[in-house]
Amino acid sequence: MPASPASAPLPTGVRLGYGLGSVATGTFGTIPGLMLLPYLTDSLGIAALAAGFIVFAPKAWDVVLNPIAGRISDRTVDPRGPRRPWLRRAGIALAVSFAVLFAAPSMATGLEALWVLVAFLACATAYAFFQVPYVAMPAELTGSYDERTRLMTWRVAILALTIMLAGATAPMIRDTLGGRDGYRVMGVVMAVLILVGVISAYAGTRRAPIHTVQPGAGGLRDQLRIVAAAPDFRRLLVTFVIQAVAFGAMLAGVDYLAANVLGGGGAATVLFVCFVGPALLLTPAWTALGTRIGKKGGYVAASVVLAVGALIAATAQAAPVAVVYAAVLLVGTGYAGCQVFPMAMLPDAAAVDARRSGSSRIGVYTGVWTAGETLGLALGPGVYAAVLALGGYRSSTGGAVDQPDSALAAITLGFSVLPACLALLSLLWLRRYSLTATDVDDPDDPDDPDGTVTA
Structure with missing residues (x-):
């Protein structure tokens, strides 16, 4: 990868745009761990052990998929760069599948469990193809050590605030409306929050330097x-x-x-x-x-x-x-x-x-x-x-x-x-x-x- 100019600071809009991608990663990284298991056991009536498997399996799939997503994004050839196209493609898919995750219609318990498992697998797959290119971007946006530090400061600050706000708000939405409707509305609100992060990161990095990369x-x-x-x-x-x-x-x-x-x-x-x-x-x-x-x-x-x-x-x-x-x-x-x-x-x-x-x-x-x-x-x-x-x-x-x-x-x-x-x-x-x-x-x-x- 050609080195970017070490002394060239990134525009503030690029730093902010990249950091806002953490709205998507923070929301998805927090809400399923906080809300999905209670949704399965206390709303869909799924036994605790089966619910635990549904929560675990898609995340375990991510462990296998992450290196694959990295190699695919490394080999992407696009005028926008190898990473940005994946932010939009995978990010939109993540937002849609997340809204679907908590929107299971009333069916037999086994079918409802299958709905959640398939939707969460879709979420995990989309997240891998968003998260891995997103995390790889700082090394390609600038060659300056100090500039990378400033870039990560924006990201970490926004991530911490997102985790706090999303994690505190989701149970409140669920409890205010109650029952399955509460979960459905909560899922849509969090999906919109993910989409805001996705679009902000994609649009905010449009002025960022573009480099070709060598496969990992x-x-x-x-x-x-x-x-x-x-x-x-x-x-x-x-x-x-x-x-x-x-x-x-x-x-x-x-x-x-x-x-x-x-x-x-x-x-x-x-x-x-x-x-x-x-x-x-x-x-x-x-x-x-x-x-x-x-x-x-x-x-x-x-x-x-x-x-x-x-x-x-x-x-x-x-x-x-x-x-x-x-x-x-x-x-x-x-x-x-x-x-x-x-x-x-x-x-x-x-x-x-x-x-x-x-x-x-x-x-x-x-x-x-x-x-x-x-x-x-x-x-x-x-x-x-x-x-x-x-x-x-x-x-x-x-x-x-x-x-x-x-x-x-x-x-x-x-x-x-x-x-x-x-x-x-x-x-x-x-x-x-x-x-x-x-x-x-x-x-x-x-x-x-x-x-x-x-x-």
């Missing part, structure tokens, strides 16, 4: 072979994936805990805001702590804070609601750090690999990382659904159902103790992570006069 390196087997030769990256990846399972389980449990244990009344929205809100405020604090005690130490501290908060939330059936909210705020505080540190450690592992191998393979690392995160977030709701099934959770078609004590315990423990144990278990792999600032230092890097790689 190898297939999934080649990528896994590279990962196998990088033990520190592998340990970091396993830690992150296990924690992604924990996050996915907690996200899936928000609606169940709110409705069955906390008594509803907007509790789902409050829980979600408590879970993700601290990420908007505390990222600089975690970054400052990491500067003082190191990234690995900061990651351990954040994981412990998350686990402690989750264990306190295990008292939800007996404690005052305020205590549960405070516990989830503590979880959210730890969650913020558990997002900051692994994303800062990933470039370190790639930098060390580049020095050892003589070639930069950050794209390979990022591809494997994204696939692992997708798998973990897909497993989380599936594991939570299995816990519900073990507890004897009673599915329904929209009417109020009295859950047995075992189901209430399963709802609570799946939201609290299970994620806490997973977060602590992940530290067994992180304990063996050995990269330090000294290992990552590159005194020959002209852009790093102090010999320190920052992320």
Whole structure:
């Protein structure tokens, strides 16, 4: 790929347009994990275990499809560039299929389950062909390190706001209208939000530089072979994936805990805001702590804070609601750090690999990382659904159902103790992570006069 001028700043409209693509990725990345499992069990009457499979299978398909989508977009020849055409094609398909996802007509339960499975597979397929080209664009929009940082700042800020707004609004729309109509309207509103992000990203990057690209390196087997030769990256990846399972389980449990244990009344929205809100405020604090005690130490501290908060939330059936909210705020505080540190450690592992191998393979690392995160977030709701099934959770078609004590315990423990144990278990792999600032230092890097790689 020809290098773009390192000193040429991107127009503000391009930065904003690219960042607005996160409205689409943030909405789709949040709402199915938050709303789809309750929709299946409490609106369509699908058994918890079957519902867990429906939520998991399309996301697992994405893990396989992502490398394929990347290679196809690499080989796309178009006057608009290799990435932008996919933003519009796949983005519109994602918005349409998302509206269909929550619009199942009244049919036999088996047909309704098939409707959701097919629609979610369509969503996952469209999302792969939107997300992979979208994530690949920054490296091609500019060759400037600082300009890429500014570009990603827009994206991350818009992503965080979207997750907060979409995740808080979706349960409110559903609860206001109630029943299947609530889910249908919510699905359409979120589909429109996705479409806004898609069109904004496509139109906003029309003035961006256009470059031809060379096909990416190898297939999934080649990528896994590279990962196998990088033990520190592998340990970091396993830690992150296990924690992604924990996050996915907690996200899936928000609606169940709110409705069955906390008594509803907007509790789902409050829980979600408590879970993700601290990420908007505390990222600089975690970054400052990491500067003082190191990234690995900061990651351990954040994981412990998350686990402690989750264990306190295990008292939800007996404690005052305020205590549960405070516990989830503590979880959210730890969650913020558990997002900051692994994303800062990933470039370190790639930098060390580049020095050892003589070639930069950050794209390979990022591809494997994204696939692992997708798998973990897909497993989380599936594991939570299995816990519900073990507890004897009673599915329904929209009417109020009295859950047995075992189901209430399963709802609570799946939201609290299970994620806490997973977060602590992940530290067994992180304990063996050995990269330090000294290992990552590159005194020959002209852009790093102090010999320190920052992320």
